[in-house]
Amino acid sequence: MNPGxxxxxxxxxxxxxxxxxxxxxxxxxxxxxxxxxxxVPPADRVATFDNDGxxxxxYPLQVQVFFLVDRVKALRDADPSVGDRQPFKALLEHDAAxxxxxxxxxxxxxxxxxxxxxxxxxxxxxxxxxxxxxxxPKLGTLFSENVYRPQVELLKFxxxxxxxxxxxxxxxxxxxxxxxEQRYGVMRDEVVGSNDKLQFEIxxxxxxxxxxxxxxxxxxxxxxxxxxxxxxxxxxxLAFGNSDGDLAMLRYALGGxxxxxxxxxxxxxxxxxxxYDREFHLSPLAEAxxxxxxxxxxxxxxxxxxxxxx
Amino acid sequence: MNPGxxxxxxxxxxxxxxxxxxxxxxxxxxxxxxxxxxxVPPADRVATFDNDGxxxxxYPLQVQVFFLVDRVKALRDADPSVGDRQPFKALLEHDAAxxxxxxxxxxxxxxxxxxxxxxxxxxxxxxxxxxxxxxxPKLGTLFSENVYRPQVELLKFxxxxxxxxxxxxxxxxxxxxxxxEQRYGVMRDEVVGSNDKLQFEIxxxxxxxxxxxxxxxxxxxxxxxxxxxxxxxxxxxLAFGNSDGDLAMLRYALGGxxxxxxxxxxxxxxxxxxxYDREFHLSPLAEAxxxxxxxxxxxxxxxxxxxxxx
Numbered sequence: 195m196n197p198g199x200x201x202x203x204x205x206x207x208x209x210x211x212x213x214x215x216x217x218x219x220x221x222x223x224x225x226x227x228x229x230x231x232x233x234v235p236p237a238d239r240v241a242t243f244d245n246d247g248x249x250x251x252x253y254p255l256q257v258q259v260f261f262l263v264d265r266v267k268a269l270r271d272a273d274p275s276v277g278d279r280q281p282f283k284a285l286l287e288h289d290a291a292x293x294x295x296x297x298x299x300x301x302x303x304x305x306x307x308x309x310x311x312x313x314x315x316x317x318x319x320x321x322x323x324x325x326x327x328x329x330x331p332k333l334g335t336l337f338s339e340n341v342y343r344p345q346v347e348l349l350k351f352x353x354x355x356x357x358x359x360x361x362x363x364x365x366x367x368x369x370x371x372x373x374x375e376q377r378y379g380v381m382r383d384e385v386v387g388s389n390d391k392l393q394f395e396i397x398x399x400x401x402x403x404x405x406x407x408x409x410x411x412x413x414x415x416x417x418x419x420x421x422x423x424x425x426x427x428x429x430x431x432l433a434f435g436n437s438d439g440d441l442a443m444l445r446y447a448l449g450g451x452x453x454x455x456x457x458x459x460x461x462x463x464x465x466x467x468x469x470y471d472r473e474f475h476l477s478p479l480a481e482a483x484x485x486x487x488x489x490x491x492x493x494x495x496x497x498x499x500x501x502x503x504x
Numbered sequence: 505m506n507p508g509x510x511x512x513x514x515x516x517x518x519x520x521x522x523x524x525x526x527x528x529x530x531x532x533x534x535x536x537x538x539x540x541x542x543x544v545p546p547a548d549r550v551a552t553f554d555n556d557g558x559x560x561x562x563y564p565l566q567v568q569v570f571f572l573v574d575r576v577k578a579l580r581d582a583d584p585s586v587g588d589r590q591p592f593k594a595l596l597e598h599d600a601a602x603x604x605x606x607x608x609x610x611x612x613x614x615x616x617x618x619x620x621x622x623x624x625x626x627x628x629x630x631x632x633x634x635x636x637x638x639x640x641p642k643l644g645t646l647f648s649e650n651v652y653r654p655q656v657e658l659l660k661f662x663x664x665x666x667x668x669x670x671x672x673x674x675x676x677x678x679x680x681x682x683x684x685e686q687r688y689g690v691m692r693d694e695v696v697g698s699n700d701k702l703q704f705e706i707x708x709x710x711x712x713x714x715x716x717x718x719x720x721x722x723x724x725x726x727x728x729x730x731x732x733x734x735x736x737x738x739x740x741x742l743a744f745g746n747s748d749g750d751l752a753m754l755r756y757a758l759g760g761x762x763x764x765x766x767x768x769x770x771x772x773x774x775x776x777x778x779x780y781d782r783e784f785h786l787s788p789l790a791e792a793x794x795x796x797x798x799x800x801x802x803x804x805x806x807x808x809x810x811x812x813x814x
Contacts, residue, residue: 237685237692314733358693371737375547382547382737383668383693392730394752401752401759403733410734420702423624423713424720425735427681427692442704442711449711 205351208344208502214457214494218348221455222355225431232453234431236356241432242422242443243345245363245370245387247477248436248459249378251330251340253468256476258365259293259301260337261324265308294475298364298439299412301476305366306390310407314368314392317405321372335504341377344500345434349378352432360426363387364414364439364477386425388413414439419446436461437474441482444491456491458482463496466503515661518654518812524767524804528658531765532665535741542763544741546666551742552732552753553655555673555680555697557787558746558769559688561640561650563778566786568675569603569611570647571634575618604785608674608749609722611786615676616700620717624678624702627715631682645814651687654810655744659688662742670736673697674724674749674787696735698723724749729756746771747784751792754801766801768792773806776813 209215224232225239246252266285270276277286281304284292296304309317325338333340349359361380363370367387374380391406413421419442422430433440433447436459444456460483462469471479486493496503519525534542535549556562576595580586587596591614594602606614619627635648643650659669671690673680677697684690701716723731729752732740743750743757746769754766770793772779781789796803806813 314737315739360693367734368737383670383735385737389734392733394726394729394756396755401729401755403729403756416704419704419711419713423702424677424699425693427624427678427695429625445706445711446704446713 205354206344206347208347208500210499210501212499214492214499217455217492218351218457221432221453222352222357225453226355234452238428238431239352239355239357240360240426240428240430241352241357241434242360242362242386242426242430242447243349243433244435244437244440244443245361246365247461248434248440249341249345249361250337251333251342251467252477253461253470253474254332255293256298256365257325257328257337258305258369259476260328261321261369262301262305262308263288264324264328265305265320269308298414298476299409302364302366302388302412303409306405306409307407309390309405312405313402314405315402317368318372321369325372338373338377340504342500343502343504346378348434349380353379357432358384360384360386360422360430362413362418362422362443364412364418366390367413386413386418386421416442418443422446431455433457434459435482437477437479438481439477441485444482445489448490456489457494458486458491459494459496461496463500463503465497467496515664516654516657518657518810520809520811522809524802524809527765527802528661528767531742531763532662532667535763536665544762548738548741549662549665549667550670550736550738550740551662551667551744552670552672552696552736552740552757553659553743554745554747554750554753555671556675557771558744558750559651559655559671560647561643561652561777562787563771563780563784564642565603566608566675567635567638567647568615568679569786570638571631571679572611572615572618573598574634574638575615575630579618608724608786609719612674612676612698612722613719616715616719617717619700619715622715623712624715625712627678628682631679635682648683648687650814652810653812653814656688658744659690663689667742669694670732670740671695671697672723672728672732672753674722674728676700677723696723696728696731726752728753732756741765743767744769745792747787747789748791749787751795754792755799758800766799767804768796768801769804769806771806773810773813775807777806 225234246256263285266282276282328337352359367389370387371382371385374385389410391408391410393404393406429450430447432455433444434457447456448454535544556566573595576592586592638647662669677699680697681692681695684695699720701718701720703714703716739760740757742765743754744767758764758766
């Protein structure tokens with residue numbers, strides 16, 4: 195099948211005609227053409243996607259930061275003195291300067307600490323409950339609804355062409371798993387992410403795995419390719435990101451033999467979503483933007499390449 | 505479909521009639537019966553299998569130990585003084601007492617150390633080459649051929665009934681990945697195992713992931729359920745092992761809600777394979793054997809339950 199042939203149903207209707215869409219259609223056509231020089235067997239058709247800012251909205255703060263605030267509120271309800279202590283106080287007051295000074299890793303460490311002693315299954319329920327009700331402060335919609343329609347189409351299009359699609363996120367692996375199947379069609383085991391130290395234990399005769407409250411791996415920047423090697427065991431042939439935190443993953447995808455494609459989403463659409471890049475302290479897009487051309491990374495403009503956003 | 509109905513083709517022809525086979529057929533029939541109380545949606549049909557001694561022969565030493573000896577020989581060829589140093593000397597002389605005193609974790613640490621600086625892809629090639637030629641010292645066959653036919657049938661039977669099948673091995677994750685797709689139909693990303701610390705780097709402008717020569721996780725005993733939670737993110741509903749190293753995984757599988765099944769292979773067939781349990785120092789079967797009944801673990805006898813072994 196040549197998905198780009200005239201008369202065929204457009205598999206990416208939310209993508210405007212342009213370079214990004216052409217490159218995607220051409221790449222999939224080439225790697226699936228059994229008679230072509232660029233054919234890739236299905237087992238090797240691995241595509242990895244960042245989550246925050248690539249598959250769903252991450253602005254003005256990553257969804258997990260709102261979840262962290264929610265969690266700290268619950269801890270304060272149980273023990274009011276929590277509200278007087280830093281950095282909890284800053285979190286409860288949405289003090290942006292303090293949040294940014296903690297950085298994404300610091301926030302992930304704090305997040306891990308606030309779940310110490312919880313079983314993986316308990317955490318899953320708490321995350322599910324949060325995502326079922328919590329709303330974006332500006333968009334007014336559920337966080338879990340703010341997934342990008344063009345990317346959901348792309349994930350389906352890739353899977354329909356024998357790709358397996360993985361999420362490789364700086365966010366918490368269990369947090370993203372709470373929505374990955376329903377929202378993206380990506381199975382829980384196909385999610386790679388930041389993760390906590392875990393411990394097996396028997397409680398009242400029942401076996402369970404408990405979170406120890408300490409970060410095991412912060413899955414950002416150079417850790418992304420290393421965690422891809424650990425969890426997936428294959429170098430992706432296609433990778434999609436939106437920040438400097440994804441640059442190592444994009445270069446890893448491009449560094450193998452045969453056909454390769456790396457894409458970067460640029461948030462340049464203040465009207466339908468948000469416009470930001472270098473100045474977004476929690477996850478800037480600067481080096482990757484400056485060097486995209488030199489590295490052969492294809493820029494995707496939210497404003498011009500996407501016909502729809504949500 | 506009821507796989508056990510009269511007249512149907514036997515999906516497990518290498519299994520003799522008996523308790524283990526009945527329990528397996530009954531379990532799969534129950535969890536796939538949409539109108540039954542024990543129905544389990546396909547996404548939750550996760551089955552985890554140990555590898556050494558459960559899917560392929562591990563006696564008198566795990567295949568990876570032979571690979572380690574092979575690797576030490578290569579190091580000695582490059583630097584003859586290696587052969588005079590311990591523990592390399594003991595390995596080259598197949599000194600069983602020293603091998604057993606190192607223990608499985610010690611051997612895995614040594615294995616990691618002998619691959620320091622190698623990229624994941626280079627390691628994959630070396631492992632592939634070893635497995636393509638290395639033979640079992642007593643059976644005379646390629647190590648990679650000594651997979652158990654009844655288990656390959658079981659893996660296929662499970663996948664044919666909507667299960668996803670994972671390997672959870674104390675062996676090296678990349679070593680087992682070198683054969684998992686070809687021999688078991690288990691994808692590389694569906695293998696969980698012991699793993700080394702990894703590092704992303706750019707060499708001559710090319711991105712790669714390098715092994716640091718140090719063990720990151722020894723995937724045995726209590727580490728197995730923790731690594732299942734990390735990599736798979738779901739509690740298995742079926743687990744199969746053969747040693748005390750699998751007991752935590754079996755109890756983890758049994759500890760969830762709904763239908764559950766845990767099985768233990770007993771190597772009691774000196775004629776067709778080997779007979780061993782408690783006295784196998786590198787991976788004994790003692791506690792799990794003694795407590796199988798109490799925990800509800802189903803024993804599988806190689807001698808009586810399997811019509812064929814290889």
